[in-house]
Amino acid sequence: MGQFYRVAILGATGAVGTELLELLESRHFPLADLKLLASARSAGTTLKFRGEKLTVEAVNAQSFDGVDIVLASAGGSISKAWAKTAIAAGAVMIDNSSAFRMDSKVPLIVPEVNPQEAANHQGLIANPNCTTILMSVAVYPLHRVQPIKRIVASTYQSASGAGARAMEEVKTQSQAILNGQTPKPEIFPYPLAFNLFPHNSPLNEQGYCEEEMKMVNETRKILGASDLRITATCVRVPVLRAHSESINLEFESPFDVAKAREILSKAPGVKLVDDWQANYFPMPIDASGKDDILVGRIRQDISNPNGLELWLCGDQIRKGAALNAIQIAELLVEKNLLKPQIAAIV
Amino acid sequence: MGQFYRVAILGATGAVGTELLELLESRHFPLADLKLLASARSAGTTLKFRGEKLTVEAVNAQSFDGVDIVLASAGGSISKAWAKTAIAAGAVMIDNSSAFRMDSKVPLIVPEVNPQEAANHQGLIANPNCTTILMSVAVYPLHRVQPIKRIVASTYQSASGAGARAMEEVKTQSQAILNGQTPKPEIFPYPLAFNLFPHNSPLNEQGYCEEEMKMVNETRKILGASDLRITATCVRVPVLRAHSESINLEFESPFDVAKAREILSKAPGVKLVDDWQANYFPMPIDASGKDDILVGRIRQDISNPNGLELWLCGDQIRKGAALNAIQIAELLVEKNLLKPQIAAIV
Numbered sequence: 228m229g230q231f232y233r234v235a236i237l238g239a240t241g242a243v244g245t246e247l248l249e250l251l252e253s254r255h256f257p258l259a260d261l262k263l264l265a266s267a268r269s270a271g272t273t274l275k276f277r278g279e280k281l282t283v284e285a286v287n288a289q290s291f292d293g294v295d296i297v298l299a300s301a302g303g304s305i306s307k308a309w310a311k312t313a314i315a316a317g318a319v320m321i322d323n324s325s326a327f328r329m330d331s332k333v334p335l336i337v338p339e340v341n342p343q344e345a346a347n348h349q350g351l352i353a354n355p356n357c358t359t360i361l362m363s364v365a366v367y368p369l370h371r372v373q374p375i376k377r378i379v380a381s382t383y384q385s386a387s388g389a390g391a392r393a394m395e396e397v398k399t400q401s402q403a404i405l406n407g408q409t410p411k412p413e414i415f416p417y418p419l420a421f422n423l424f425p426h427n428s429p430l431n432e433q434g435y436c437e438e439e440m441k442m443v444n445e446t447r448k449i450l451g452a453s454d455l456r457i458t459a460t461c462v463r464v465p466v467l468r469a470h471s472e473s474i475n476l477e478f479e480s481p482f483d484v485a486k487a488r489e490i491l492s493k494a495p496g497v498k499l500v501d502d503w504q505a506n507y508f509p510m511p512i513d514a515s516g517k518d519d520i521l522v523g524r525i526r527q528d529i530s531n532p533n534g535l536e537l538w539l540c541g542d543q544i545r546k547g548a549a550l551n552a553i554q555i556a557e558l559l560v561e562k563n564l565l566k567p568q569i570a571a572i573v
Numbered sequence: 574m575g576q577f578y579r580v581a582i583l584g585a586t587g588a589v590g591t592e593l594l595e596l597l598e599s600r601h602f603p604l605a606d607l608k609l610l611a612s613a614r615s616a617g618t619t620l621k622f623r624g625e626k627l628t629v630e631a632v633n634a635q636s637f638d639g640v641d642i643v644l645a646s647a648g649g650s651i652s653k654a655w656a657k658t659a660i661a662a663g664a665v666m667i668d669n670s671s672a673f674r675m676d677s678k679v680p681l682i683v684p685e686v687n688p689q690e691a692a693n694h695q696g697l698i699a700n701p702n703c704t705t706i707l708m709s710v711a712v713y714p715l716h717r718v719q720p721i722k723r724i725v726a727s728t729y730q731s732a733s734g735a736g737a738r739a740m741e742e743v744k745t746q747s748q749a750i751l752n753g754q755t756p757k758p759e760i761f762p763y764p765l766a767f768n769l770f771p772h773n774s775p776l777n778e779q780g781y782c783e784e785e786m787k788m789v790n791e792t793r794k795i796l797g798a799s800d801l802r803i804t805a806t807c808v809r810v811p812v813l814r815a816h817s818e819s820i821n822l823e824f825e826s827p828f829d830v831a832k833a834r835e836i837l838s839k840a841p842g843v844k845l846v847d848d849w850q851a852n853y854f855p856m857p858i859d860a861s862g863k864d865d866i867l868v869g870r871i872r873q874d875i876s877n878p879n880g881l882e883l884w885l886c887g888d889q890i891r892k893g894a895a896l897n898a899i900q901i902a903e904l905l906v907e908k909n910l911l912k913p914q915i916a917a918i919v
Contacts, residue, residue, distance in 0.1 A: 377876050377877070378876070379725045379821045379876065381727035381806075381819035383729070383769055383808065383810065397767075398751060401747050401751060401767075402748075402751050405744060405747060405748050405751075416852070417856060417858075418858060421743075421747075421811065421812055421813050421857075421858075422812060422856055422857050422858045423729055423810060423812060423817060423856065423857060424854065424856045425852075425854045425869075425870055425884055427852050429852070430849050430852060433872060433873060433875060434830075434849060434870060434871070434872035434873075435872065435875065436852075443875070456875075456876035456877065457875075457876055458821065458874045458875055458876040458877070458880070458882060460727075460819040460821075460870065460882060460884060462729065462817070462819065464729070464769060464810055464811075465767065465810075465811050465812070466767055466768060466769060466811070467767050471769060471808070473727035473806040473808065473819075475725045475804065475806075475821075484780075503776050503780060506762070506771075506773050506775070506776060506782075508770065508771045510763060510768055510769065510770045511767075511768050511769060512763075512764060512767075512768045523771075524771055524780060524806065525780070526779060526780035526781065527779060527780075528804045529779060529781065529789070529802075529803075529804055530723050530724070530725065530802035530803055530804035531723070531802065531804070534804070536804060536806060538771055538806060
């Protein structure tokens with residue numbers, strides 16, 4: 228009846244960890260065992276899974292013994308600290324942090340785009356940044372028909388990208404402002420309730436922030452298009468968990484807009500929400516909790532005969548992080564790309 | 574001691590009307606008389622001005638007798654209904670609606686950009702759309718040094734663009750959601766609290782909404798650049814009164830980024846907020862209630878050697894509407910462009 232796998236979640240108590248747990252359950256991942264790992268601070272916490280209470284354990288050198296798949300979502304330094312141990316123990320780590328994404332030995336995978344890269348893993352597969360995943364799923368179906376030459380993107384990123392506490396902060400901040408108070412921001416550097424600000428990740432010398440450079444570099448790696456020209460402006464907005472992106476695409480020659488719409492209506496991981504009659508297009512509230520990237524406002528760019536405009540929304544925690552990681556795990560299982568220690572349970 | 578003018582505000586009770594009143598007071602506009610006009614529904618309302626209570630009158634055929642300047646902010650149909658009467662009575666109407674903006678006989682003015690157009694008025698001057706004013710103030714100082722060839726803009730528009738009731742709706746909606754309710758939107762077609770959506774103005778056949786086409790057509794008219802290629806994606810966000818814009822500019826040849834920053838640091842109506850050290854850039858909360866357009870994140874576009882990226886925030890009610898109208902009125906006074914009925918009061 229197929230095989231079952233021993234999975235560990237590293238960083239089980241965060242926003243993405245919680246979602247990973249939910250997805251392993253709802254997608255009926257073939258689990259032989261599920262281990263919840265976190266820092267010593269979170270150890271002892273219990274989380275519900277398939278009707279049972281699982282206790283979070285503090286990660287240690289023995290944590291990965293016998294584990295087939297590690298889903299890591301505890302941040303770059305934790306992933307760096309434990310990757311070697313996990314791989315040495317025979318596991319494949321699917322890492323949600325940015326630590327290894329641009330490492331040429333580490334495949335960076337969006338299953339709808341470059342699943343073939345999974346075969347090249349050496350024990351580690353990187354899960355791309357949320358904004359990159361969302362954009363890749365939406366533009367790849369067009370790119371494979373006619374290569375994209377340039378992308379100008381502006382993002383509208385929800386609080387969830389900064390974690391569960393950031394989502395909570397937007398709510399408490401909103402309530403305080405509605406009460407006439409002036410709350411002091413704690414998680415974000417500036418108030419986000421009824422406000423927005425350019426993404427506050429560190430800036431490089433050219434003035435691009437890390438989040439923007441992730442979109443640039445990761446998208447190139449995923450699409451296998453090292454000469455693709457990309458510029459991005461990333462902005463944090465007071466939305467809870469779905470990101471939106473305004474994307475301007477330039478091709479070598481015109482891309483028929485009806486054909487683009489037709490292609491995207493059939494693309495895996497994409498749901499076309501493009502109702503001109505009702506003026507109804509993708510919105511974060513509709514994307515929240517959904518697997519698909521909602522894509523709409525597909526237009527011929529009136530400023531460029533070779534251009535297309537499109538607009539998308541996608542759940543940042545789900546497809547932007549946890550779901551993509553689970554889909555990579557499913558891909559490893561389906562293509563039989565795990566290490567031979569796999570627990571064969573009939 | 575100079576001259577004083579009789580001013581009427583048509584649409585005095587709206588968000589922009591209220592701001593016009595505040596600005597006439599705070600800027601010490603040389604008023605001989607101020608008349609507040611509105612629909613019959615709002616007649617009788619009293620509004621405070623210079624410590625006195627003024628009563629709003631229902632607009633009628635005699636309302637404009639003896640008036641020098643009409644500041645109209647009651648919507649396109651009201652402006653259309655009363656423009657002829659006001660002009661025939663000898664007034665100059667500064668119209669905040671979109672009714673006459675693209676009329677070749679009507680100057681469309683941003684005082685920092687094309688003040689010279691005021692001399693061509695025939696009794697009517699149009700105040701541009703908010704998004705257009707904000708963008709024009711920020712890009713014109715660069716355009717006059719080296720003509721812009723193409724603009725790709727994405728907006729982050731506050732609730733105020735849809736009026737005072739829309740601002741209120743965002744607050745009550747936020748409160749309801751925080752209370753665990755699912756409020757039904759009334760002013761906007763979709764919930765805006767903790768959400769966002771593409772601007773819901775009517776779409777043309779190419780899929781561009783009216784708001785986007787205003788940015789395209791009005792910007793061309795104001796800059797006197799009919800061949801300037803512009804594309805825009807307009808988005809409503811849960812912010813109360815300041816709009817933000819992510820703007821990608823393309824020139825014929827490279828525009829030195831240090832020079833761009835230098836030019837914008839001295840540009841009228843612009844305040845440079847471009848603190849890379851502190852990762853501090855324009856935000857709606859900082860732009861709210863301010864006259865200047867805050868501009869920052871001025872970067873060399875890494876996807877185009879002839880490109881610049883910039884980010885701006887500006888108060889939609891203030892410079893995006895009321896302040897620009899008052900500045901046009903001040904321009905008429907300064908350049909002596911009002912009709913000869915001017916009341917000369919020493």
